[in-house]
Amino acid sequence: MTKIRKIFTFLLRLLALAATLSATIVMVTSHDSANVLNLTFKAKYNNSPAFMYFVIVEAIVSGYNLMILSLASKGSLWRVVIILDVVVALLLTSSMSAALAIAQVGKKGNSHAGWLPICGQVHKFCNHVTGALVAGIIAAALYFLLILYTLYTVLNPLFVVKP
Amino acid sequence: MTKIRKIFTFLLRLLALAATLSATIVMVTSHDSANVLNLTFKAKYNNSPAFMYFVIVEAIVSGYNLMILSLASKGSLWRVVIILDVVVALLLTSSMSAALAIAQVGKKGNSHAGWLPICGQVHKFCNHVTGALVAGIIAAALYFLLILYTLYTVLNPLFVVKP
Numbered sequence: 156m157t158k159i160r161k162i163f164t165f166l167l168r169l170l171a172l173a174a175t176l177s178a179t180i181v182m183v184t185s186h187d188s189a190n191v192l193n194l195t196f197k198a199k200y201n202n203s204p205a206f207m208y209f210v211i212v213e214a215i216v217s218g219y220n221l222m223i224l225s226l227a228s229k230g231s232l233w234r235v236v237i238i239l240d241v242v243v244a245l246l247l248t249s250s251m252s253a254a255l256a257i258a259q260v261g262k263k264g265n266s267h268a269g270w271l272p273i274c275g276q277v278h279k280f281c282n283h284v285t286g287a288l289v290a291g292i293i294a295a296a297l298y299f300l301l302i303l304y305t306l307y308t309v310l311n312p313l314f315v316v317k318p
Numbered sequence: 319m320t321k322i323r324k325i326f327t328f329l330l331r332l333l334a335l336a337a338t339l340s341a342t343i344v345m346v347t348s349h350d351s352a353n354v355l356n357l358t359f360k361a362k363y364n365n366s367p368a369f370m371y372f373v374i375v376e377a378i379v380s381g382y383n384l385m386i387l388s389l390a391s392k393g394s395l396w397r398v399v400i401i402l403d404v405v406v407a408l409l410l411t412s413s414m415s416a417a418l419a420i421a422q423v424g425k426k427g428n429s430h431a432g433w434l435p436i437c438g439q440v441h442k443f444c445n446h447v448t449g450a451l452v453a454g455i456i457a458a459a460l461y462f463l464l465i466l467y468t469l470y471t472v473l474n475p476l477f478v479v480k481p
Contacts, residue, residue, distance in 0.1 A: 202430035205419040234473045241404065241465060245411050252412040253419035256368040260423065261431065267365035268424065270433040302404060309472065310397045 160308055165224070167301045172220040174294035175247075178287045179213040182206060185283030189276035198273065198280040205253040206284070212250035213291060216243050237305055244298040251291040258284050323471055328387070330464045335383040337457035338410075341450045342376040345369060348446030352439035361436065361443040368416040369447070375413035376454060379406050400468055407461040414454040421447050 186199045200206040223236060261281060264272035274281035351360045363369040386399060424444060427435035437444035 196430075198430065203428060204422060237473065238466065238469055241469065245407065245462065248408050249411045249415040252415040256416035256419040257423070259367060260420070260433070265366060267359075267361065268433070268436050270423070270431070273431050299408065303401065306401055306404065310400065 160304075163304065164301065167297055167304070168220055168224055171294050171297040171301070172217060172224065174290045174297060175213045175217040175220065178290035178294060179210055179217060181283055181290060182210050182213070182287035185280050185287065187277040187280035187283075196276060198277040200284070203257050205250075205257040209250045209254040209287070209291065212246045213294070216247060216294070219243060237309065240298065240302055240305065244295065244302050247291070247295040247298055251288065251295050254284075254291065255288055258288055323467075326467065327464065330460055330467070331383055331387055334457050334460040334464070335380060335387065337453045337460060338376045338380040338383065341453035341457060342373055342380060344446055344453060345373050345376070345450035348443050348450065350440040350443035350446075359439060361440040363447070366420050368413075368420040372413045372417040372450070372454065375409050376457070379410060379457070382406060400472065403461065403465055403468065407458065407465050410454070410458040410461055414451065414458050417447075417454065418451055421451055 182200050186197070188195055188197045190196070200210060219239070226232070258281075260270055260272075261284070262272055262274050264270050345363050349360070349362045351358055353359070363373060382402070389395070421444075423433055423435075424447070425435055425437050427433050
């Protein structure tokens with residue numbers, strides 16, 4: 156039973172690592188330029204604080220995940236890992252939501268605020284951002300699953316003894 | 319010891335309820351209008367999907383918190399409550415981050431995308447949004463503290479017996 160649990164957790168972390176790495180790379184490599192009224196208009200991820208925050212969090216979580224995967228067999232730190240996993244899930248959700256909010260304005264604009272959509276001009280940039288966001292959403296979902304599974308297995312033994 | 323834990327958790331929830339209720343009310347009551355080039359320009363929270371998401375989450379969490387506080391003495395559902403608390407913390411963080419990202423564009427604009435700041439025109443609206451966001455950040459921080467404390471108390475007994 157514990158072996159199945161370990162394999163499942165390992166697989167979830169491996170998939171999450173793939174997702175966060177993809178999100179980082181796809182977002183960092185996103186750039187495009189367009190000519191509007193003789194002005195060259197360059198779009199890059201670091202033009203938006205929300206996208207920069209997204210890249211930083213996805214990169215940090217990739218590193219964290221790699222570290223945990225390489226330490227997988229040592230079980231003495233598992234309590235700290237549970238708490239760190241919750242922190243990581245919160246960071247992933249936060250950065251993904253912020254980037255998604257900005258991407259929504261980029262795609263649809265906001266007529267009330269007078270912000271025009273930019274995806275018509277920088278189509279390639281928008282496609283990259285969309286790809287990175289999908290990877291970011293998958294990473295956040297995998298971490299959510301990981302936490303739920305960990306909590307379930309941690310709380311499960313206590314179903315017998317009432318605290 | 320269990321009594322101190324209950325009182326502390328109750329207080330955290332009560333403070334979180336105050337914060338989410340304030341965030342909801344302050345955001346919903348935020349509206350302002352300005353005249354720019356003879357056009358009346360109205361700012362309301364429901365002009366932005368991110369702000370609407372923020373209001374919906376803060377209102378739902380207020381209701382959830384009120385329900386949990388009224389059920390506080392019944393301890394049989396505590397495992398479900400731990401998992402729900404994690405979901406609520408993720409929702410709070412997500413909505414707060416999305417609203418914060420949009421508010422940042424509202425305040426500073428984004429010259430690269432050609433989005434102008436709007437806070438100069440609708441000062442009252444921006445103050446309301448700032449107030450709501452501060453309350454939202456406090457609510458998310460209180461929930462983070464609540465989860466950390468719950469995890470600590472749940473994991474603590476297991477420090478003796480290795481799983």
